[in-house]
Amino acid sequence: MALPATFWLVVFFLLPLVFVAVASFMSRGAGGAPVAPATLAQYERTFTVFGPVLWRSVGVSLIATLISLLLGYPLAFFISRRRSPTTRMLLLFLVMLPFWTNFLVRTYALITIMQRDGLLNGLFQGLGVISAPLQMLFTPGAVMVGLVYGYLPFMILPIYASVEALDRRYVEAANDLGANDWTAFWRVIFPLTLPGVIAGSILVFIPAIGAYVTPDLMGGTRGLMIGNLIQGQFGGRGNVPLGSAVSMVLLAMVFVSVLVYTRWGQREDA
Amino acid sequence: MWLSPFLVYLFLWVPILVLVVFSFNDGASVSVWRGFTTKWYENIFAGTISAGTEAARFQTELLLKAVRNSILVATVATLVSTAFGTMLAMALARGRFWGRKTLDTLFYLPVVIPDITQGIALAVFFNIVFETVQRLFGVRLVSGFGTIVIAHVAFNISYVAIVVRARLAGMDPRLEEAGRDLGANHWQTFWRITFPNLLPGVLAGALLAFTLSLDDFVVTFFNSGVGTTTMPLFVYGMLKQRVPPEINAISTLMILASIVLVGGSLLLQQRGNRARD
Numbered sequence: 134m135a136l137p138a139t140f141w142l143v144v145f146f147l148l149p150l151v152f153v154a155v156a157s158f159m160s161r162g163a164g165g166a167p168v169a170p171a172t173l174a175q176y177e178r179t180f181t182v183f184g185p186v187l188w189r190s191v192g193v194s195l196i197a198t199l200i201s202l203l204l205g206y207p208l209a210f211f212i213s214r215r216r217s218p219t220t221r222m223l224l225l226f227l228v229m230l231p232f233w234t235n236f237l238v239r240t241y242a243l244i245t246i247m248q249r250d251g252l253l254n255g256l257f258q259g260l261g262v263i264s265a266p267l268q269m270l271f272t273p274g275a276v277m278v279g280l281v282y283g284y285l286p287f288m289i290l291p292i293y294a295s296v297e298a299l300d301r302r303y304v305e306a307a308n309d310l311g312a313n314d315w316t317a318f319w320r321v322i323f324p325l326t327l328p329g330v331i332a333g334s335i336l337v338f339i340p341a342i343g344a345y346v347t348p349d350l351m352g353g354t355r356g357l358m359i360g361n362l363i364q365g366q367f368g369g370r371g372n373v374p375l376g377s378a379v380s381m382v383l384l385a386m387v388f389v390s391v392l393v394y395t396r397w398g399q400r401e402d403a
Numbered sequence: 404m405w406l407s408p409f410l411v412y413l414f415l416w417v418p419i420l421v422l423v424v425f426s427f428n429d430g431a432s433v434s435v436w437r438g439f440t441t442k443w444y445e446n447i448f449a450g451t452i453s454a455g456t457e458a459a460r461f462q463t464e465l466l467l468k469a470v471r472n473s474i475l476v477a478t479v480a481t482l483v484s485t486a487f488g489t490m491l492a493m494a495l496a497r498g499r500f501w502g503r504k505t506l507d508t509l510f511y512l513p514v515v516i517p518d519i520t521q522g523i524a525l526a527v528f529f530n531i532v533f534e535t536v537q538r539l540f541g542v543r544l545v546s547g548f549g550t551i552v553i554a555h556v557a558f559n560i561s562y563v564a565i566v567v568r569a570r571l572a573g574m575d576p577r578l579e580e581a582g583r584d585l586g587a588n589h590w591q592t593f594w595r596i597t598f599p600n601l602l603p604g605v606l607a608g609a610l611l612a613f614t615l616s617l618d619d620f621v622v623t624f625f626n627s628g629v630g631t632t633t634m635p636l637f638v639y640g641m642l643k644q645r646v647p648p649e650i651n652a653i654s655t656l657m658i659l660a661s662i663v664l665v666g667g668s669l670l671l672q673q674r675g676n677r678a679r680d
Binding site: 134135137138139141142143145146147148149150152153156204205207208211212226227228229230231233234235236237238239241242243244245246250251252254255282285339340342343345346350360363364367373376377380383384387391 | 416493515517635
């Protein structure tokens with residue numbers, strides 16, 4: 134019964150990845166095609182020439198993950214504290230709905246607000262906060278906002294699940310033993326919801342580090358990320374082996390994050 | 404130190420509401436309100452996007468074609484991936500066979516691996532296959548509808564399998580045992596007991612697959628070839644070139660479609676849960 138799905142996944146998912154892995158160790162031929170001899174030059178170029186973009190992408194994604202956590206945790210906590218299940222469902226629906234709206238549409242919505250003659254600049258100028266419109270788009274900051282906006286629900290849902298599963302008696306016990314709310318939160322609640330926090334962080338970090346659309350439309354040349362580097366190598370005047378090497382580095386980053394998750398994220402569930 | 408939940412909701416919703424409100428704006432600007440109009444919607448339905456330009460008819464034709472392509476791709480990809488994904492979930496949950504553990508890991512991979520990697524890897528793969536076919540048979544294959552559907556099925560199977568599996572995990576295996584004890588064979592047990600119980604999960608998985616397929620830009624972008632444009636590709640093209648004022652209206656219609664799809668999926672899951680309780 135598992136045969137059709139396995140066939141599909143092996144032929145149209147695994148095999149293509151193997152091709153990319155092989156291409157990443159080859160030289161650049163005519164038209165950017167991969168040719169013999171085998172070489173490590175593509176990886177060397179990835180880290181030297183593309184190094185700054187690589188590390189900036191990691192930085193932008195980490196900060197976007199952190200911001201998502203700071204925004205998402207209180208919201209997830211707030212939702213799970215509502216008494217009525219209907220209210221909780223409704224509040225969760227209000228989180229999920231923007232998320233299910235087409236990604237390009239959401240990105241475009243942000244652009245209309247952040248652009249030079251957009252709503253935010255209009256508002257600030259109307260209030261007299263600024264005299265000239267701010268350049269908000271086409272910066273690493275804009276990409277960060279776009280990533281947080283795009284993937285925030287990935288943070289909220291797992292945290293919600295872990296807060297929801299939390300046994301309130303632990304908190305009561307902590308209070309009985311003299312802990313104030315602050316202490317009870319940091320010593321009892323937060324550690325117990327850590328699996329949700331780590332799951333959410335991984336779920337935000339992974340699509341953020343591999344993002345293509347957000348940096349493409351909101352980042353400009355100053356906000357390029359790994360995804361844009363990869364795309365650039367597969368078009369005309371590209372370099373397929375180099376693009377493959379960058380893809381493999383991106384994959385390695387993703388696997389490291391998943392490893393972190395399986396190491397620390399699931400431990401407390403047991 | 405923490406922002407209030409209200410502000411986070413504002414952050415999630417303001418961009419979308421601005422889009423919807425300004426789709427009724429009598430004026431092309433997105434920051435200055437010039438009064439209420441429905442003319443952008445009328446333009447879309449009358450087939451005169453970017454009216455006044457010679458490209459109007461062309462743009463609208465492309466838009467309608469993109470909508471048709473999106474729905475067609477999503478429908479075929481959903482049917483295939485729901486069938487395969489459900490079978491996979493059944494096999495992983497109930498079956499005992501060689502390589503089960505490996506398969507269990509393999510089917511999670513498409514969920515975690517960045518879509519740009521999946522997109523370009525498949526494009527490289529198709530390129531090699533097409534070249535080989537041409538060398539051997541002299542037939543020139545090109546990317547298009549077929550390659551997009553194959554790509555969408557490749558990432559949808561996993562999502563369907565995850566949803567269906569969650570449903571299977573919540574199902575009492577004693578129901579199936581009871582069926583067998585009462586003399587039902589494998590086939591009868593599946594169709595009379597397992598499948599009806601599983602149906603809400605299968606439908607929820609199918610709706611998820613359909614939505615993901617409609618939404619996908621990156622994987623489609625790399626595997627679409629020249630001829631086949633889907634809705635996200637069309638929107639991307641507009642954002643990259645000149646943005647016609649109708650885009651807010653188009654976006655609002657797409658938001659409406661997501662509300663209907665996601666609402667339907669949630670309702671199905673809830674009804675399934677209630678039936679289970």
